Amino acid sequence: MLRSQIRSLSQIHLQPILCTFRRRHIHTARILCQSATVTDSLDLAADSNRLPMSRIDTIRDTLLPDDTISQTSFHKSNSSNDQDNNKSRRMRTNSHHDNVLGFGDLRQQVYKEILDPEESRGVLSTDLPALNRILKGHRPGELTIVTGPTGGGKTTVMSQLSLDYCKSGVPTLWGSFEILNQRLAKKMLYQFASKDLSQYPTELDKWADEFDKLPLYFLKFFSSTAINTVLDACQHAVDQYGVQHIVLDNLQFMLSQQGNSSLDRWELQDRAIHELRSFATTQNVHISLVVHPRKDPGEQMDINSVFGSAKVTQEADNVIILQKEGLGGMQYIDIKKNRYDGTTGVIPYIFERETLKIRSCTEEEMNKVSSRSSHSSSQSSTTRYSSKSFKSGRSF
Ligand SMILES: Nc1ncnc2c1ncn2[C@@H]1O[C@H](COP(=O)(O)OP(=O)(O)OP(=O)(O)O)[C@@H](O)[C@H]1O
Missing domain, CATH: 3.40.50.300 (P-loop containing nucleotide triphosphate hydrolases)
Structure with missing residues (x-):
């Protein structure tokens, strides 16, 4: 059940975690969760209504015990009461402002630009x-x-x-x-x-x-x-x-x-x-x-x-x-x-x-232009433009 829920998140950086799950290396998955920004991913999944909040919380609590959340938290806790801080962090990330983004919000688009440049080229x-x-x-x-x-x-x-x-x-x-x-x-x-x-x-x-x-x-x-x-x-x-x-x-x-x-x-x-x-x-x-x-x-x-x-x-x-x-x-x-x-x-x-x-x-046409331009530049002080500079797309 847990595996299928996590698989459905389909966030790129969750893939290594899913992989280790598939091999039943739960401990490794947990370690990966600590290093990946899995909390952002879970927040994204919650925001896009891909999974109900209660299920997200189950996954989060299983993979990311409270002490782990405080380690991965961008805002490190200063208080001795870790549990309260973790709760308040969750509240902060779940009630985000429309005009304030974290890298987690941009991550998928950035990945797309890096991994699929053809797509983002237009x-x-x-x-x-x-x-x-x-x-x-x-x-x-x-x-x-x-x-x-x-x-x-x-x-x-x-x-x-x-x-x-x-x-x-x-x-x-x-x-x-x-x-x-x-x-x-x-x-x-x-x-x-x-x-x-x-x-x-x-x-x-x-x-x-x-x-x-x-x-x-x-x-x-x-x-x-x-x-x-x-x-x-x-x-x-x-x-x-x-x-x-x-x-x-x-x-x-x-x-x-x-x-x-x-x-x-x-x-x-x-x-x-x-x-x-x-x-x-x-x-x-x-x-x-x-x-x-x-x-x-x-x-x-x-x-x-x-x-x-x-x-x-x-x-x-x-x-x-x-x-x-x-x-x-x-x-x-x-x-x-x-x-x-x-x-x-x-x-x-x-x-x-x-x-x-x-x-x-x-x-051929460019070479003609090039030879015309070199001819005229030998007669005047005009800048010389080679067919190479046309072809390379360099600016005049
Ligand atoms: N590179 C070109 N060389 C010669 N004639 C052209 C060229 N491009 C367009 N024309 C012709 O010149 C005329 C004007 O072209 P066009 O309307 O595209 O120019 P424009 O820069 O938009 O004009 P305007 O400054 O009036 O907005 C048209 O009849 C068009 O067929």
Whole structure:
């Protein structure tokens, strides 16, 4: 009876204890209990209602006599009355505060990240494998800021990437505040079919039927919309459709005509960023937010080029800049911030008008750029970029 109860706890650090039980080495199991944080595990089992409290207490009392509990207790007893202290500790651990965690509360997630990194890395991009090398996938609970020059392909790239993740089963909600939903959906449909469907009218129904099966939703809003109204609709989509990725394109259009002075507008933007950040965290959804740059720069942009206060990029987990033209006229995705593991880097790409999609450059194309850049650097003092630095994903 006792063995089956303990087995049902299925906590990773209870496994050695279960093992010794199976071999009837009860004494060893007890010793293991003293060294493992088995009390936290039992508390977890109680909190998640996996076993009734009375049974938890039976297991606890059998495996962890009172003197053992006081040894494993994080708060060591100073009183001579050990029994009373043990009881009060149990009361403390059982009536926890929602916003105060111990390592025991995080332990399983930490184990998962260590033992199953693929799982915690998130959904991988099929269209742009180079992105996976840097960002390590698309994860829930994150805020990604995407910026780039006017007409530089922000909507196009976000449309393609969101479709890519959506095809891999990530329910997606699009908030297009700048272009009409039908225009966006047309672009996505072309990207989905990988062709200009106006040239293939007989195939339209076939592709539209397939496209319709995707877990893809659109917000009806257009241009100026209050952040609370937007988040209200997002909450509905999360609750009803299990949406895990929200794309908002773009922040300036969403907040346009709100606030009277430029100071008001910056405050509004900061507040919106704060709301979006906390929505992503509390609802465990990934929010991709397109933000225009401060001004249209003629040269390469950096993290300070994002419009608004520093809060925008501080709150973000990832900052992605679509650089219009690097050396040799090559466009590239520039990952400037990656809170997951800190890897930053660049991905040179080519835009294909037929499919409205981007693709990573081939080695040959990169070598061409490299030789062009070395040629121009021999003529001027411009920095030299090797194809090796492109490939290694190092930042410029
Ligand atoms: N890399 C690219 N090279 C050339 N043309 C592109 C590229 N990406 C997108 N386009 C085309 O340029 C136009 C603008 O693209 P898109 O709307 O994606 O840019 P944007 O950065 O979102 O624009 P805006 O600054 O107005 O929000 C579209 O017609 C699109 O097909």
